[in-house]
Amino acid sequence: MKKCPECGRENPDNAKYCSFCGHEFKEVICKICGHPNPPDEKFCRKCGNPLQEGPVVISKRYKLLKMIGFGGFGKTYLAEDLQLFGKKVVLKEFTGHAAKDRDFFKKEGMILAKLNHPLIPKIHGFFKDSEGRTYLVQDYAEGKNLRQILLEKHKLPEREVIIVVKSVLDILSYLEKLDPPLIHRDIKPENIILGENDRIFLVDFGAVKEYMPSSSEKEIVIYTTGYAAPEQKAGNTHITSDLYSLGVVAIELITGLPPKKFRNEETGKIDYSVLSDVTPEFKEFVMKLTAQKPPSRFKNADEALKFVEILEKMQTLREVAIDPIKGSIRDKEVKKIIQMGEKLGISKEFLKKIIDEEIKRRKHREYAKSSSSTSKASTLRTRLTKLSSLQVGTNIKLVGRLKAHPVAVQKAIFSPKGDYMITAGKDGIMKIFDTREWRRLIAIRGVPDDDLITDLHISPNSKFIGISTREGLLKFWQMGTWVLAKSIAAHTEEIEDFVFSRNSKLVISGGTDNLIFVWNIDTWKKVTSLREHTAWILSLDYSPHGDILVTGGMDSQVIVWDTKNWSILKKFKVHEGWVRFVKFSSSGKFLFSLGTDRFLNIWSFPDFGTRAKIKIEAKGDFTGMDICPDEEEVYITAGDHLYIYNIHTGEKSGEMDLQTKATGITFFPKRYYFITSDSEGFVKLWKKVIS
Known part of the structure; x- marks a missing residue:
């Protein structure tokens, strides 16, 4: 609430005029970061610096x-x-x-x-x-919080993450042993301070709760999005809820990824594939911390600390007996590792399990290494899941693959004519490839280490490559010269998606601030803002044959806009969960929406007639969707699989095991080739064989 300086009455923070006397609230702009603040605020709500002299x-x-x-x-x-x-x-x-x-x-x-x-x-x-x-x-606990440290270092090595987790567990153990026990309820990077001599402080007990499971008193629900355990969000906080939150923090520290990149906010389910580079024992530890249901977690902080002791012993064992082994681990080396591990106090059963996982991990690395040298003309085939009705293996084949980035590929796209392929990695780098020879032309640093590329597009006239970022920026480079043309501070929060208009005159962006902004490319100025969505905007698309924009978001809405006057043509609420993707077919005759409720909706356009509502039987979160150029099938990536559905019958045409977690799919313009990108940094080129 903010107080009116004229009449002294309280008004909502977002009020532009006093509800009682009509006084206009004029925002105070921070000179340091440019953030707008209420007129009576003395310090900036974004950067914290003073707004007034003296x-x-x-x-x-x-x-x-x-x-x-x-x-x-x-x-x-x-x-x-x-x-x-x-x-x-x-x-x-x-x-x-x-x-x-x-x-x-x-x-x-x-x-x-x-x-x-x-x-x-x-x-x-x-x-x-x-x-x-x-x-x-x-x-005052002097030092830097883990959020500040992540901005500087992007991520932390496993050894340092274990030190942080152990220190926080020590504090949680103390809280659990009080009478009654206390639950912090707000474990997140901002509340963990690294002080002098590497001492770890836990701060901000504003959400603290006495744990009395037999009490009939109704719980006040308090949580931070991204970190809270499912039962805490439901108002049934458990003694292990802090352990879950600490596990989420551990994943963020070791991967550098924010929770929304690996955690489903609705269910609390974690995508553990982001932990591909950690040791098997650390992954097991984190999985135990972040189990969805309390009984599946460590029963308390002390039990988790006992596992940390094993992690510390495993560090010693790895340094002495495992890491010095180059290549595959042979039987005689397995025996030696187990003997040494038992001397350190690690059980034989645990050691065998970890060694088996280590062997699998090394084989996977060897596979990835050999795959990166495979040329475009490679005849290697991926393992396919064959269906009884259609032999998927006979109409889709792997043409070739290349190692695009050392980390996950965030997105891979083709230019409108198909002469270029552009990739964006989680390393903040964009790479441009010539599709005639499949050689890399140039690599461009898109964002600094403390930012992340969230989306990538090329304007329909092939004049600009554009990216959006986690920090709310839109950046554009000229095609051909690869010179940075413009950088716009478009949103105050992360941009989830953006799109060019069909005439390449406009850019429309949507983000986690629930806003859609429209920008003129000629002047680089904002044209208008659209505020109909009530939650994060996750996806946008522009009709290839009309002045029509479609948007979808976490509020379950699909909204179709007339971009001549920015009015709403149609509003749908056909999903029970988030609208993950919206897309027009290349002819503009069909409109698609894919939701986290696992349903794909298809409408004819422009009459908005319902063509189909298809239940997508897929494992894992959806990461990509595209429509085959003949507009017969829709291709969807989820987890490490590709799912193919017939647009007209609604039946599944095929399912394919991609072997690695996919991050997206894109068809080659007007042809039957398509690419998938993955979490290992690869881009694979596939061909749909037409009989």
């Missing part, structure tokens, strides 16, 4: 230096205690108005006052300022 002093004692947190209950500041010679402290200001919020704030203070742990900042009391605002004073 110091801000509370109760003639606490000089505010920076806002370090902002949430529903209050604001958190870094401050200097002027009575203690400038000692740095944390000041939490309560900004809620409901009585239950005030009680919750006080309860946090009372719980913190009882804690006595060297890695939990101590509380020093409450006070009210002259305007009646309530504050809580805490010790």
Whole structure:
């Protein structure tokens, strides 16, 4: 809520005018980061820096230096205690108005006052300022939080992640042994501080809860999207819920990926294929932490710590006995590893399981290494799942493959004429290949290490290559010269998808801020914004033969827009879950939407007649969808499989095992070739053989 400076009444944060006196709220733009803020705000809500000249002093004692947190209950500041010679402290200001919020704030203070742990900042009391605002004073844990460290390093090595996890587990163990036990309920990178001498602090106990499973008191649901265990989101927090959140943090630290890239927010299910580069024992540990149901997790922090001891012993064993072995592990070496492992106190059963996984991992690496040298003319075939009605192996064959990136390929596309293939990797690099000789022409650094390419497109007139980024940027390079033409700070949050208009005059982008922005390419200025979606926009497409835009998002809506006047032509809500992909066929006669509810909807266009609603029997999350140029079949990638469905009958035409997790699929313009990209950095070229 924000207070009107004219009449003093409270208004919603997003109000442009006071609901009581009509006063216009003029936003204050931060000079450091450019973020707009409410007019009465003293510190930027995005970067935390001061918005006004001169110091801000509370109760003639606490000089505010920076806002370090902002949430529903209050604001958190870094401050200097002027009575203690400038000692740095944390000041939490309560900004809620409901009585239950005030009680919750006080309860946090009372719980913190009882804690006595060297890695939990101590509380020093409450006070009210002259305007009646309530504050809580805490010790300041000096250092960098894990979010800041990730921005600097992108990801951490396994050894360092184990150190962090062990330290947090020690704190959770202390909380679990209190009477009653405490659950933090907000384990995330921002709340884990790496201080001096590599000491790990756990901060922000604003969501802390006493664990009393037999209590009939209704739980106040509090969680951070991306990290909360399924039962916590449902209002049934368990003693193991913090372990789940810590497991998500561990995956983020070791992969550099945000949770939404490997975790289904609706179910809490984790895609463990992102852990392809970690040791088998660490993967097993994380899988145990992040099991969907509490009984399948470690029963408490102490049990998880015992497994960490095994991880530490395995580090020693790997350094001495496993890593020095180059290539495959032979039987006599297996025997030696087991003997040494048993001396370290690791069970023989566990060692055998880990060695088997290590052998598989090395074989997979050898396969990938040999695959990267395969030429375009390779006759190697992938393993196909044959159906009784159609022999998929006879009409789709692998033409060739290439190693495009050392990490996962985020997206791979063709130019409108098919003379170029462009790939974008999770390493932030774009690569352009000549499709006549399949040789790389140039590699372009698209984003710095602390950002990520989220989408990639070429304008229909082949003038520009464009990318969108996790930090909300749109960037464009001139085709042929490969010179950066423009970079636009389009959104304040991640852009999930963007598209060019058919005449290449406009770019339309949609992101996690629930907004769609339209940009003029000639002037590089914003034309308009579309605000009909109520949740993240996940997919956009532009009709190849009309001034029509289609959008889909996490609010389950498919919206069709007339881009001549930006009015809504049609609005569908045919999915129970998110709308993952929307797409027009190349003729513009069909419109497709694919949702997380596993249904594919097909409409004829422009009359919006329903052609089919197909249940897609697939394993894993959907990662790509494209329509065959003859408009007979739709191809969908999910997990490590390709699924093919007939558009007109709704029947499955085929299913193919791609052997690695696919990240997308794209057809060659007007031909029966297509490419799939994968999490191992490969692009594979396939051909649909027409009999």
